[in-house]
Amino acid sequence: MDFIKSEKVPAPGGHYSQAVHANGVVYVSGVLPGDTIKEDFEAQVREVLTRCTHVLEAAGCSLTDVAQCTAYIVGTAHWPHFNRIYAEVFGDHRPARAVVPVPELHYGALVEVQMVAHRP
Numbered sequence: 001m002d003f004i005k006s007e008k009v010p011a012p013g014g015h016y017s018q019a020v021h022a023n024g025v026v027y028v029s030g031v032l033p034g035d036t037i038k039e040d041f042e043a044q045v046r047e048v049l050t051r052c053t054h055v056l057e058a059a060g061c062s063l064t065d066v067a068q069c070t071a072y073i074v075g076t077a078h079w080p081h082f083n084r085i086y087a088e089v090f091g092d093h094r095p096a097r098a099v100v101p102v103p104e105l106h107y108g109a110l111v112e113v114q115m116v117a118h119r120p
Contacts, residue, residue, distance in 0.1 A: 006058035009051045010034060018055045021119060026059040028052055028115040041078050041110045045085045048113050061117045066095040068116040076101045
């Protein structure tokens with residue numbers, strides 16, 4: 001088992017790793033926005049997906065290796081905006097996905113994303 005750390009993403013604020021690689025699978029921990037936390041939903045989603053990309057790269061993967069994604073979004077009103085940005089970022093790649101509306105997230109964030117990828 002390998003514990004993954006990207007220097008392009010802040011260190012976790014709790015007792016966990018940015019990602020873990022085990023048996024050819026990379027598990028990316030829930031990623032929150034940082035710099036854009038006071039900005040709009042779209043900025044937060046773009047930052048979170050960029051951070052996920054950096055963690056995946058540190059693990060030897062890319063977005064095209066993602067097999068499953070779970071997104072936690074505050075309220076259902078953001079769902080169409082999340083779909084649009086997600087489709088733009090992932091392009092033709094369509095991993096399994098769940099979008100979970102929640103009443104709130106840590107630090108006032110509007111989105112948190114976790115991923116599971118296959119390391120080639």
